[in-house]
Structures are given as structure tokens and as C-alpha cells.
Amino acid sequence: MAAGNMYQFGQDDFFRMVEALTLRVILHDADTKSILWANHAARETLGFTLEELPALKAPDMTRNAEKYRREVGLQWLDEAARTGQSVIEWCYRAKNGNEILSEAIATRVSLETRDVLMVQFRDISAEEALKRELRRSESRLRAFMQDLAEGVIVVDRSGHVAYVSESGCRILGRVESDVLGAEFDRLCEAPLLQVLRDQVAPDVTMRGSFSMRFQVRTAMGELRWHQAVTRYVEIEDDISGYLLLFRDVTAQVGAESMEREREREIEYLARYNAMGEMAMTIAHELSQPLAATRNFIEGASMRLAKNHADPEPIRFGLEAAARQVEHASLIIKSIREYVVKLEQAEVRVDLNDIVHDSAYFISLKCEEADVKLELTLSPEPLPISCEKVLLGQVILNIAFNAIEEMAALPPERRTLRIETCVTGGTGCGGPKAMLMVHDLGRGLPQAASQRIFDGFFSGKPGGNGIGLALCKSIVSRHRGDIWAQNREPFGTSFAFSVPLCGEPAEG
Structure with a gap:
């Protein structure tokens, strides 16, 4: 233009x-x-x-x-x-x-x-007010995070630390310059980057947080356990990667290790706790075949000493002695089969089968105390996941206590009944297998039902109370509950329940 x-x-x-x-x-x-x-x-x-x-x-x-x-x-x-x-x-x-x-x-x-x-x-009054508020918020956040029990760290896709909070440095036992930009795997005792990658779903809509534990070595060479809640984050173009909100759980891991050790000790005690009582019952049972064996052998020896001409009585005596020895051997074999798998892991088994295995020893104890034993078992299998020996020990312990309670009572008050059934449903956390042991004893002292499973509570003279505490520990280990209550007009019911597997049981 x-x-x-x-x-x-x-x-x-x-x-x-x-x-x-x-x-x-x-x-x-x-x-x-x-x-x-x-x-x-x-x-x-x-x-x-x-x-x-x-x-x-x-x-x-x-x-x-x-x-x-x-x-x-x-x-x-x-x-x-x-x-x-x-x-x-x-x-x-x-x-x-x-x-x-x-x-x-x-x-x-x-x-x-x-x-x-x-x-x-x-x-720009509003802008400046907003800036001041942001500065105050940042200052407060820094102050909070400085003393926070949790640390924050962001690991980028390449495995390098893109961000670490002040509390994170403190928990890691390192200064910021040692952490920021460093390869995260070099800070950890075992490589962790691949674990993070494997946990993050390719589909963004499917991504969520997950928990993990890992070990980190501090600048001083100390090995520490950390627990982290982790998720993948993308904050515009500023920071993206794996965000870990973590805390030091070394003391907790140590406590858990001690708890596992305590559980192993409890298992050991549980497996052998009733062996003393069982030994008394078995000794009584073995005394008959052993005494008979001695008599038969002594009779045969006397006939041999007199140069008895007829060998038949001698043969009879020796064969009878052999049968008694075999009978004693079967008793010992039963005990050995019951306790041989002392370190077995959990298996799926029918609770009724555990009752049948325990019933032999319970019946021996009942015979000694002149107590009648009744079994009312569920007609349907009750498949549960458990350590058979441990749960069998619970049944023996409760049953033996009930037998001892009734031993001095009149004959009409000496009946022990063991029942099994299914209890609960979808509203109670799913169906469970329940076992009940009923006696006709004197019942529990008033308000004692809340304390009988505490350590060292006992209703028996001279008892140490450890048996029922072990029972509670074993049942809790199997994700179950145990309780006791008085019956009318007299007697006590002990019961425990454990979750059903919902799969066929194996003996």
C-alpha cells in the first residue's frame, strides 16, 4: 500500500x-x-x-x-x-x-x-496473596515432611531418583546429594526396578497402588528394612515415575521374626504338651500286654528248667508272649504314627478324620477314668486347611481336660461328647467347620470364660494353664476362633471353628 x-x-x-x-x-x-x-x-x-x-x-x-x-x-x-x-x-x-x-x-x-x-x-493483590499462601503452605509442608515418619521418593522410568523428600533422606540415612540422581537399585540390597516395572499395569486405567518391602543399606553400611506404598505418577512434564511413600520397619521386621520364633516354640510345646499325659495313659495300656508277656515267658522258663518232656505248653507260652509283644508294638506304632510328622506343613484334610485319629488316645484316657465317650460327627466331610498334628493336639488337650474334670464325679456325670458340624455363612465371613467338646463337669468359675485362654490361667490344682493358651494360639494360627461356655444344668462346652476350604479333603 x-x-x-x-x-x-x-x-x-x-x-x-x-x-x-x-x-x-x-x-x-x-x-x-x-x-x-x-x-x-x-x-x-x-x-x-x-x-x-x-x-x-x-x-x-x-x-x-x-x-x-x-x-x-x-x-x-x-x-x-x-x-x-x-x-x-x-x-x-x-x-x-x-x-x-x-x-x-x-x-x-x-x-x-x-x-x-x-x-x-x-x-496483583489476589495474585500476591495466593503466592504468600503458597509459600506458607510450602513452608508448612516442608516442616511437616521434615519430621514425617514416612519418606517420599520418585524413581523415574530409567531407574534414577528424580525426587526425594527431606524425611526420605533421613530415613535412608543419606544426604540429598547422594540420593538425587542416583540409581535406585544401587541404594537397595536387591534390585528393585524390575519389580516396580512388573507391578505397573500398561493400561493407565488399571493402575493402582501396591505395597512392598525392601532392604536399603545406609551410608554407614547398616542394613534397614523399608515398607513402601507405591504407585506410578505423571505430574505434567515435571515428574513422572514410581512414587514410593516409605517408612522404616526394621524394628517391626525384627518383632515379626521374634514372633515367628515364638510361634515355632509354641508349636514345639503344642506338639509335646500332652505327651506326658498321653504317656501315662499308654503306660497303663502297655502294662497289661507286658505283664502277660512276662508271665508267659516265666512259665515257659519254668517248664524248661524242669526238663518238661512235652514241648507244647512251652510253645504255647512263647507264642502267647509273642502275641502280647505284637499287641504292645501296635500300641507304640499308633503313637509313632500320630506324632511322626512333627514338622508337616498345612494340608487339606477332613476335620472328622482328625477326630477319628485323636479318638484312640481319648478312648484310652476315658477307659482309665471310666468316662463314656460319644462321637456325633458331621455326616458330610468338613475340609479344612491345617497342620493335622497341631489341630489334633487342640482336640486332645480339650478332651483330656474334660476327662480329668469328670474323673471324680458320679458315674452318671461321666460322659464326654465330641461333635462336629458346619456353622456360619456368607454373613459371617463364610462357612466354617466347628468342633465342640461337651462334658458334665462342674462348669467354669463365674466370669472365668473370658480368661481361660489367657496364659497361665488354670482351673486345675497345680496346673500351669499353658495348655489352653496353646490351644488358642494354634486355632488363631489356623484363622479360627476358640471359646468356652457353661451348660445347663451343669457342664462345660469348649468349641473352636476354622474356615472351610471348599475343596475336597485329603486324608
């Missing part, structure tokens, strides 16, 4: 354009720095008229503070006049006294008659 046809933009056009702006504009003389004019948006904000503005000085429309004194304002405007533009944070004061924290940009503009400094300012 030819120069002659170009629209000539004059001073009046400039003023009309600035007057229409919503941005607040004040014009200063480039030389004297005095106020010449302000557009409608500036006049409305400050509350001054066009007639009032030229007479105003910096103190008249500026907050009274050291950083906003007149000399500072003049230096800012001088810089704009010299360089063409200058920016400052300035706090204007309106006619009504309201203060307006602003970002002010002074720009040198050449008009037809003079050069002016066009100052555009905008209210």
Missing part, C-alpha cells in the same frame, strides 16, 4: 484508544514525570478526576512505605524514559484510602507534541 494512502494515526486517536482500554493507564511527562492524564479505567480505580490528577504527587496516590517513596518512583520512570520501558511493583493509594498492589509497566511513547511515559498498571 502506498504511503500516501496509509491511515495517519494521530495524537487524538491515541487518546481515544487508551481511553477505551480496560487496562488502567496513567500518562506522565517524560521529562518532568508529572501526571498529565489517566484513562477511564485508571480514574475509576483511583477515584480522581482529570482535573485533580495533574496536581497530585507521589505521596498523594502511593502507599506510605519505604519501598514506595518518591525517589524510587522517579528512578523507575527515569529508567523507562532512558531505556524505553521499565517494570516495578507499586502500591497505589486511591482517593478513598484503598491500597492497590500493582504491577506497573512504564513505556516511553512519542506523541506529536511531546514524549510521554505511559504507565499501565494492574491489580
Whole structure:
């Protein structure tokens, strides 16, 4: 377009354009720095008229503070006049006294008659308040995280630490410069990056958090256990990778190790706790075949000493002795078969089968105390997952206690009944197999049902109370419950329940 046809933009056009702006504009003389004019948006904000503005000085429309004194304002405007533009944070004061924290940009503009400094300012009070709040929040967050029991660490896809919190450094036992940017696997006792990758689903919608434990060696060479809740995060272009919220659980791992050791000791005690009582019963049972064997052998020896001519009585005596020895051997074999698998793991088995295995020893104890034994077992299998010897020990312990309780009572009060059945349902955490042992004894002391499974509580003279505490420990180990209650008009019921497997049992 030819120069002659170009629209000539004059001073009046400039003023009309600035007057229409919503941005607040004040014009200063480039030389004297005095106020010449302000557009409608500036006049409305400050509350001054066009007639009032030229007479105003910096103190008249500026907050009274050291950083906003007149000399500072003049230096800012001088810089704009010299360089063409200058920016400052300035706090204007309106006619009504309201203060307006602003970002002010002074720009040198050449008009037809003079050069002016066009100052555009905008209210940044809300922005500054937000910044202050963010700074306060950041400060508080830093203070909280500094003493937080959990640490935060982000491991990027390449396996390097992209972020670590102050508390994370403290828990790791390292300074930030040692952690930030380091290969995470080098901090861990065993490589962990591949584990993180395997846990993160390719589909973003399927990603969730997961828990993990790992060991880390501190700068001092100490090995520590950490527990972390982990998820994959993508925070715009800033940080992405595996976020671990972790804490030191070394003491907890040590306590768990001690608890496992205690459980092993309890298992050992549980497996052998009733052996003393069982030995008494078995000794009584063995005394008959052993005494008979001795008599038969002594008789045969006497006949041999007298040079008895007929060998038949001698043969009979020796064969009878052999049968008695075989009978004693079968008794010992039964004991050996019951306790031979002392270290077996959990198997699926029918609870009724465990009762049948235990019934032999219970019957021997019942015969000794002249107690009648009744079995009322579920007609359907009760498949459970358990260590057969341990759960069998619970049954023996409860049954032996009941037999001892009734031993001194009248004959009509000496009946022991063992029942099994299914109990519970979907509303009770699923069906369970339940075993009950009923006696006709004197019952539990008042309010004792809440304490009988505590360690060292005993209702027997001279008893140490460890048996029922072991029973509770074993049943709890099998994810079950155990309880006791008095019967009417007399007697006690001991019971425990464990979850059904829902699969065919194997003997």
C-alpha cells in the first residue's frame, strides 16, 4: 500500500484508544514525570478526576512505605524514559484510602507534541496473596515432611531418583546429594526396578497402588528394612515415575521374626504338651500286654528248667508272649504314627478324620477314668486347611481336660461328647467347620470364660494353664476362633471353628 494512502494515526486517536482500554493507564511527562492524564479505567480505580490528577504527587496516590517513596518512583520512570520501558511493583493509594498492589509497566511513547511515559498498571493483590499462601503452605509442608515418619521418593522410568523428600533422606540415612540422581537399585540390597516395572499395569486405567518391602543399606553400611506404598505418577512434564511413600520397619521386621520364633516354640510345646499325659495313659495300656508277656515267658522258663518232656505248653507260652509283644508294638506304632510328622506343613484334610485319629488316645484316657465317650460327627466331610498334628493336639488337650474334670464325679456325670458340624455363612465371613467338646463337669468359675485362654490361667490344682493358651494360639494360627461356655444344668462346652476350604479333603 502506498504511503500516501496509509491511515495517519494521530495524537487524538491515541487518546481515544487508551481511553477505551480496560487496562488502567496513567500518562506522565517524560521529562518532568508529572501526571498529565489517566484513562477511564485508571480514574475509576483511583477515584480522581482529570482535573485533580495533574496536581497530585507521589505521596498523594502511593502507599506510605519505604519501598514506595518518591525517589524510587522517579528512578523507575527515569529508567523507562532512558531505556524505553521499565517494570516495578507499586502500591497505589486511591482517593478513598484503598491500597492497590500493582504491577506497573512504564513505556516511553512519542506523541506529536511531546514524549510521554505511559504507565499501565494492574491489580496483583489476589495474585500476591495466593503466592504468600503458597509459600506458607510450602513452608508448612516442608516442616511437616521434615519430621514425617514416612519418606517420599520418585524413581523415574530409567531407574534414577528424580525426587526425594527431606524425611526420605533421613530415613535412608543419606544426604540429598547422594540420593538425587542416583540409581535406585544401587541404594537397595536387591534390585528393585524390575519389580516396580512388573507391578505397573500398561493400561493407565488399571493402575493402582501396591505395597512392598525392601532392604536399603545406609551410608554407614547398616542394613534397614523399608515398607513402601507405591504407585506410578505423571505430574505434567515435571515428574513422572514410581512414587514410593516409605517408612522404616526394621524394628517391626525384627518383632515379626521374634514372633515367628515364638510361634515355632509354641508349636514345639503344642506338639509335646500332652505327651506326658498321653504317656501315662499308654503306660497303663502297655502294662497289661507286658505283664502277660512276662508271665508267659516265666512259665515257659519254668517248664524248661524242669526238663518238661512235652514241648507244647512251652510253645504255647512263647507264642502267647509273642502275641502280647505284637499287641504292645501296635500300641507304640499308633503313637509313632500320630506324632511322626512333627514338622508337616498345612494340608487339606477332613476335620472328622482328625477326630477319628485323636479318638484312640481319648478312648484310652476315658477307659482309665471310666468316662463314656460319644462321637456325633458331621455326616458330610468338613475340609479344612491345617497342620493335622497341631489341630489334633487342640482336640486332645480339650478332651483330656474334660476327662480329668469328670474323673471324680458320679458315674452318671461321666460322659464326654465330641461333635462336629458346619456353622456360619456368607454373613459371617463364610462357612466354617466347628468342633465342640461337651462334658458334665462342674462348669467354669463365674466370669472365668473370658480368661481361660489367657496364659497361665488354670482351673486345675497345680496346673500351669499353658495348655489352653496353646490351644488358642494354634486355632488363631489356623484363622479360627476358640471359646468356652457353661451348660445347663451343669457342664462345660469348649468349641473352636476354622474356615472351610471348599475343596475336597485329603486324608
